[in-house]
Amino acid sequence: MKSNLTPLGPKADKDTVRRSNLSLVLRAVRDEGEGEATRAGVAARVGLTRAAVSSLVEQLLETGFLTESGKTFSGQAGRPGTALKTARTGPAGLGVEVNIDYVSVCVVDLAGTGRVRLTEHLDNRGTPPAEVLARAAGIAARTLDSAREQELYPVGVALALPGLVSGGAVRQAPNLGWNQVPAEELFAAALTAEHPGHQELPVRSENEANLAALAELWFGGLERIRSFLYLTGEIGVGGALVIDGELLRGAHGFAGEIGHVVVDPDGPQCRCGSRGCLEQYAGQAALLRAAGVDGGGGLGVAELEKRVRAGDARAVGAVAEAGRMLGRVLSGAVNLLDPDAVVLGGIYRNLMPWLAAPADEELTGRVVSGLWAPGGGRLRASSVAGDAARGAAALVMTDVLADPVAYARPATV
Amino acid sequence: MKSNLTPLGPKADKDTVRRSNLSLVLRAVRDEGEGEATRAGVAARVGLTRAAVSSLVEQLLETGFLTESGKTFSGQAGRPGTALKTARTGPAGLGVEVNIDYVSVCVVDLAGTGRVRLTEHLDNRGTPPAEVLARAAGIAARTLDSAREQELYPVGVALALPGLVSGGAVRQAPNLGWNQVPAEELFAAALTAEHPGHQELPVRSENEANLAALAELWFGGLERIRSFLYLTGEIGVGGALVIDGELLRGAHGFAGEIGHVVVDPDGPQCRCGSRGCLEQYAGQAALLRAAGVDGGGGLGVAELEKRVRAGDARAVGAVAEAGRMLGRVLSGAVNLLDPDAVVLGGIYRNLMPWLAAPADEELTGRVVSGLWAPGGGRLRASSVAGDAARGAAALVMTDVLADPVAYARPATV
Numbered sequence: 001m002k003s004n005l006t007p008l009g010p011k012a013d014k015d016t017v018r019r020s021n022l023s024l025v026l027r028a029v030r031d032e033g034e035g036e037a038t039r040a041g042v043a044a045r046v047g048l049t050r051a052a053v054s055s056l057v058e059q060l061l062e063t064g065f066l067t068e069s070g071k072t073f074s075g076q077a078g079r080p081g082t083a084l085k086t087a088r089t090g091p092a093g094l095g096v097e098v099n100i101d102y103v104s105v106c107v108v109d110l111a112g113t114g115r116v117r118l119t120e121h122l123d124n125r126g127t128p129p130a131e132v133l134a135r136a137a138g139i140a141a142r143t144l145d146s147a148r149e150q151e152l153y154p155v156g157v158a159l160a161l162p163g164l165v166s167g168g169a170v171r172q173a174p175n176l177g178w179n180q181v182p183a184e185e186l187f188a189a190a191l192t193a194e195h196p197g198h199q200e201l202p203v204r205s206e207n208e209a210n211l212a213a214l215a216e217l218w219f220g221g222l223e224r225i226r227s228f229l230y231l232t233g234e235i236g237v238g239g240a241l242v243i244d245g246e247l248l249r250g251a252h253g254f255a256g257e258i259g260h261v262v263v264d265p266d267g268p269q270c271r272c273g274s275r276g277c278l279e280q281y282a283g284q285a286a287l288l289r290a291a292g293v294d295g296g297g298g299l300g301v302a303e304l305e306k307r308v309r310a311g312d313a314r315a316v317g318a319v320a321e322a323g324r325m326l327g328r329v330l331s332g333a334v335n336l337l338d339p340d341a342v343v344l345g346g347i348y349r350n351l352m353p354w355l356a357a358p359a360d361e362e363l364t365g366r367v368v369s370g371l372w373a374p375g376g377g378r379l380r381a382s383s384v385a386g387d388a389a390r391g392a393a394a395l396v397m398t399d400v401l402a403d404p405v406a407y408a409r410p411a412t413v
Numbered sequence: 414m415k416s417n418l419t420p421l422g423p424k425a426d427k428d429t430v431r432r433s434n435l436s437l438v439l440r441a442v443r444d445e446g447e448g449e450a451t452r453a454g455v456a457a458r459v460g461l462t463r464a465a466v467s468s469l470v471e472q473l474l475e476t477g478f479l480t481e482s483g484k485t486f487s488g489q490a491g492r493p494g495t496a497l498k499t500a501r502t503g504p505a506g507l508g509v510e511v512n513i514d515y516v517s518v519c520v521v522d523l524a525g526t527g528r529v530r531l532t533e534h535l536d537n538r539g540t541p542p543a544e545v546l547a548r549a550a551g552i553a554a555r556t557l558d559s560a561r562e563q564e565l566y567p568v569g570v571a572l573a574l575p576g577l578v579s580g581g582a583v584r585q586a587p588n589l590g591w592n593q594v595p596a597e598e599l600f601a602a603a604l605t606a607e608h609p610g611h612q613e614l615p616v617r618s619e620n621e622a623n624l625a626a627l628a629e630l631w632f633g634g635l636e637r638i639r640s641f642l643y644l645t646g647e648i649g650v651g652g653a654l655v656i657d658g659e660l661l662r663g664a665h666g667f668a669g670e671i672g673h674v675v676v677d678p679d680g681p682q683c684r685c686g687s688r689g690c691l692e693q694y695a696g697q698a699a700l701l702r703a704a705g706v707d708g709g710g711g712l713g714v715a716e717l718e719k720r721v722r723a724g725d726a727r728a729v730g731a732v733a734e735a736g737r738m739l740g741r742v743l744s745g746a747v748n749l750l751d752p753d754a755v756v757l758g759g760i761y762r763n764l765m766p767w768l769a770a771p772a773d774e775e776l777t778g779r780v781v782s783g784l785w786a787p788g789g790g791r792l793r794a795s796s797v798a799g800d801a802a803r804g805a806a807a808l809v810m811t812d813v814l815a816d817p818v819a820y821a822r823p824a825t826v
Contacts, residue, residue, distance in 0.1 A: 164782055172783065227664055241749070243661065250751020251640055252784055260781040261745035274744075274779040331687075332674035332742070333749055336654070338663020366687040368673040369577055370585065371665055 018056075019405045021048060025056045026065055027401050029084045030111055037084040057084065063408040064090045065110065086110035089151035091400045091407045094201065095392025096140050096187070097160035097208055100124055100175050100235040101298065103136045105143040106389035107152055108397060112218060114390050116146045121298055129170075129181040130190075137190035144195065155400060155407055157191070157201050158392035159183055160208040162236055166253040168205060174271035175236045206395065208388040209238030209256055210247055215391030216343055217242050220383035225340040229333055230382070231258060231326070232346035233287075237279045241337070259283065261329045281325040284347055290318035301347050308354050316354055323355040327362025330379075334367050345382030352381045431469075432818045434461060438469045439478055439817050442497045443524055450497040470497065476821040477503045478523065499523035502564035504813045504820045507614065508805025509553050509600070510573035510621055513537055513588050513648040514711065516549045518556040519802035520565055521810060525631060527803050529559045534711055542583075542594040543603075550603035557608070568813060568820055570604070570614050571805035572596055573621040575649055579666040581618060587684035588649045619808065621801040622651030622669055623660055628804030629756055630655050633796035638753040642746055643795070644671060644739070645759035646700075650692045654750070672696065674742045694738040697760055703731035714760050721767050729767055736768040740775025743792075747780050758795030765794045 024046045029037040043053040060066040068082040088109055095106045101123050107116040118139055124132045140157065147154060161183060163173025168184035170176075184203045192200055213230035216222065226245045232238040237259030241248040248255045259279040260272050267276020280286055288300045291307065292314050307315035330342055348355055360374040372378060400407045437459045442450040456466040473479040481495040501522055508519045514536050520529040531552055537545045553570065560567060574596060576586025581597035583589075597616045605613055626643035629635065639658045645651040650672030654661040661668050672692040673685050680689020693699055701713045704720065705727050720728035743755055761768055773787040785791060813820045 172781070239749070243656065248656065248750070251753045252751055252782060254782040254784070255749065255751040257748040257751075257781045260748045260779070262741060262779055265741055265775075272781045273783075274781070328675055328678055329745070332745060335670040335673045336652070336668065336746055336749070337661070338665055338668040338670075340664045362678075366673070366675055368585070368670045368685045368687070369665060369667040370686075371667070 019403055021046075021052070022056050022060060022404050023402050024048070025053060026060055026086070026110075026404050029060075029066060030086050030401065032084075033111070038082070039084070042084070060404065063404070065404050065408075088115075090153060091397070092147055092152035092154045093393035093396030093400075094140060094143065094147075094154040094157045095160060095211070095389040095394070095396070096136055096157060097211075097387070097389040097392060098124065098132060098136050098183075099160075099162050099208060099388075103132075103139050104387070104389040105136075105140050106387075106393045107143055107147045107154060108390060108393040109152060110397065110400065112390075112394045112397060114393070115150055115152060116143050117389070118143045118146070124176060126177070129176075129178050129183070130186050132176075133183060133186040134190040134193075137187055137194050140191060141194035154201060154396070156396040157187070157203045158211070158395045159187060159203065159205040160211045160388035160392045161205055162208050162234065162238060164254050164257075165205050165207045168203075170205075171254075172272075204395075206392065207238070207240070207253075207256065208232075209240040210249070211391035211395065212238070212345060212382070212386055212388040213240035213242050213256075213343075213391070214247060214395060215388065216345070216382055216386030217245065218394055219385040219390065220343075221385070222341070222343075227337075227339045228341040228343050229258070229330070229337065229339050230256075230343045230345065231330075231348065232382070233282065233284060233344070233348040233351075234346045235284045237283050238346070241339075243337075243339075258329065258333060261332070263325055263329060278325060278329045282322040287318055287322050287347070290321060291315040292318075304347075305350055308351065319351050319354040320358045323358035324362055326355070327359035328366070330359065331363050331366035331372075334363065334372065335369075338369065339378075341378045341380055343380055343382050343386075345386060349381045432816055434459075434465070435469050435473060435817050436815055437461070438466060439473055439499070439523075440814050442473075442479060443499050443814065445497075446524070451495070452497070455497070473817065476817070478817050478821075501528075503566060504810070505560055505565035505567045506806035506809030506813075507553060507556065507560075507567040507570045508573060508624070508802040508807070508809070509549055509570060510624075510800070510802040510805060511537065511545060511549050511596075512573075512575050512621060512801075516552050517800070517802040518549075518552050519800075519806045520556055520560045520567060521803060521806040522565060523810065523813065525803075525807045525810060527806070528563055528565055529556050530802070531556045531559070537589060539590070542589075542591050542596070543599050545589075546596060546599040547603040547606075550600055550607050553604060554607035567614060567809070569809040570600070570616045571624070571808045572600060572616065572618040573624045573801035573805045574618055575621050575647065575651060577667050577670075578618050578620045581616075583618075584667075585685075617808075619805065620651070620653070620666075620669065621645075622653040623662070624804035624808065625651070625758055625795070625799055625801040626653035626655050626669075626756075626804070627660060627808060628801065629758070629795055629799030630658065631807055632798040632803065633756075634798075635754070635756075640750075640752045641754045641756050642671070642743070642750065642752050643669075643756045643758065644743075644761065645795070646695065646697060646757070646761040646764075647759045648697045650696050651759070654752075656750075656752075671742065671746060674745070676738055676742060691738060691742045695735040700731055700735050700760070703734065704728040705731075718763055721764065732764050732767040733771045736771035737775055739768070740772035741779070743772065744776050744779035744785075747776065747785065748782075751782065752791075754791045754793055756793055756795050756799075758799060762794045 028042045028045050039053050043050045093108050097104045102121045104119040164171040170178045170181040170183050184205050188203045209232050227243045230240045239258030240256040260277045264276035268280045270277040293300050293303050363372045441455045441458045452466050456463045480500050506521050510517045515534045517532040577584040583591045583594040583596050597618050601616045622645050640656045643653045652671030653669040673690045677689035681693045683690040706713050706716050776785045
């Protein structure tokens with residue numbers, strides 16, 4: 001999670017400046033990751049004096065956001081410094097991904113490291129939304145128990161949901177069959193019921209592909225890639241756009257819906273109400289059907305991967321055709337956005353060896369700049385690190401990193 | 414041209430702070446437009462003291478960036494203030510649009526107001542690029558003569574070009590038949606040849622749809638619309654994306670190429686090398702052909718408009734079909750970007766009464782959020798104010814507005 005380290009403007013008052021500088025220093029240490037953060041290094045990075053940084057570091061050590069250990073030589077003249085790290089205990093973020101056929105819950109610490117993970121595979125279709133969210137709250141409650149054993153205290157929850165999410169509700173999630181579901185409210189009530197007597201955690205919600213894209217941005221090792229289109233193949237085809245390191249949410253929070261870009265205006269009816277959407281050609285169900293694999297869900301995908309690896313002609317052909325359809329729609333998106341890269345996640349990740357070439361071929365022929373070359377590195381598989389639950393948990397932590405003072409005492413959960 | 418009025422950070426030195434504050438004040442006065450800017454009003458707006466603003470205003474008056482006139486009552490107690498305006502003389506921007514069948518040159522003043530305009534309709538296809546640019550330089554030179562008569566002194570030139578533009582060159586402009594044309598260099602040399610002995614003007618270049626979109630943003634009266642997709646129907650179909658008030662240029666400067674989003678993968682060959690691009694269905698040539706109008710260019714478009722107005726069935730049908738194709742491609746773009754609005758310019762502007770309904774119908778059926786309603790105001794015609802030459806000229810002025818001190822003496826041209 002890289003972040004912009006810019007001092008405040010001149011009009012801020014003293015307390016605000018100090019709180020902001022505590023955040024600057026904490027994020028500077030966090031950004032070092034496995035590297036060695038020292039007071040001198042942090043001072044150089046954030047543009048404050050060594051004395052100011054020392055005072056800020058003391059406060060962060062006292063309030064439990066930082067720990068220090070050992071001596072490190074900075075390579076410059078002078079006293080050796082001690083190495084600073086973000087604390088492995090204290091405030092934490094809880095991310096809860098509710099998807100079509102699984103629920104996955106993740107707890108991350110200040111560094112964004114995943115510390116607890118609990119995933120249950122179950123079919124959420126045909127179950128009333130309140131029941132699905134109550135089940136997810138149960139899984140979250142068990143995760144919280146594990147977190148507390150590690151002295152991690154989640155300060156908030158972010159829900160990752162497969163649909164159009166705004167104002168705390170799922171406006172529409174065609175593959176779950178959800179319409180106007182007040183997901184935050186239902187989840188919060190269920191979590192309180194699971195954990196009576198504990199402080200309520202603030203709950204927010206976001207589209208799952210958006211959160212997976214943020215996780216990719218923060219933890220995916222993308223290096224200089226700051227603008228990318230992210231596609232995740234699930235039962236639906238989710239999408240998200242990151243531009244200059246920021247998620248593009250759109251005017252109503254509904255950007256990124258590449259699964260519903262039309263491939264053939266007279267094609268098969270889509271659950272969204274339109275016809276011939278990309279999802280009908282490259283979504284999991286279409287892919288399994290074309291490959292002749294019976295049974296959906298994780299088992300179906302595992303079977304598809306097995307057959308493709310074994311060279312089964314029908315399976316390989318189905319994946320190649322999905323790749324062509326992806327490439328066709330992606331070429332339009334690339335002409336529109338000219339991103340650094342297109343990142344394919346979900347079921348596409350493991351299918352890349354069979355998917356990438358036909359997709360690349362369409363892209364090469366149709367990207368007008370002539371700057372798309374097969375195997376040129378602009379089409380890439382997502383990292384394993386970039387999943388929606390971790391992105392959700394890390395999103396919660398952005399609040400803590402932005403103003404650690406507000407979270408200085410561990411919340412009791 | 415609204416702009417962000419934010420004071421500098423604490424690390425800037427005194428001279429830098431004063432230069433930045435001069436820019437703040439100048440832009441605050443400019444943003445008032447036809448309103449009454451007073452020292453007190455500016456002080457309130459930019460968050461500086463009245464005394465500081467007075468000193469900055471004095472300097473801007475002395476150096477000719479502002480003028481003041483009359484007395485104005487602010488409605489508050491105290492002395493009446495004098496009304497401040499940006500000067501109508503002094504530094505100016507020169508915008509030169511070189512399109513397929515015309516060249517249009519515009520000079521704007523500090524307020525962004527178009528003060529001189531010279532347009533020549535001519536067919537630039539089949540003429541060597543150097544010759545086209547020399548002709549454009551000749552038109553620009555005549556415009557400069559008119560500008561100087563009004564005591565306007567252009568400080569730079571921006572070229573608006575119909576193709577992929579980066580690094581000062583047109584990488585590809587399929588409809589002009591240009592490939593790797595060093596446009597800035599050729600234009601600068603030709604302008605110097607036209608105006609020997611005068612100071613050379615810095616030349617920059619940008620895609621014409623990008624500049625038209627900026628003009629729409631700055632001068633189009635879009636009010637709260639900050640994110641939009643802009644399409645301009647010309648011989649090609651140009652496009653641009655504005656997100657949160659900023660042009661999205663993309664990783665290589667090639668974003669916005671909606672004209673080359675594929676409609677039918679096996680459709681007609683496009684000049685870009687791909688097949689079935691939107692341009693082949695909704696571009697000017699395709700539209701005139703489908704409508705049965707002979708002859709291209711401005712005359713053909715005028716004839717098409719005449720026939721559509723007269724209710725000619727073939728012409729009306731052709732425009733409706735183009736609208737459907739636009740709507741189909743736009744639905745994908747809206748699903749991807751969720752913009753506040755889609756703005757249609759160029760030949761589409763006058764055709765909106767016949768184009769909008771079929772486009773809206775496709776959009777309504779295919780935008781997954783369900784937030785696209787026919788006639789809901791998200792599909793709109795561009796303003797007359799938003800053209801590429803004015804956008805180009807105004808782009809030059811952003812430098813002057815950002816640091817007026819650097820332009821305090823009129824350049825001699």
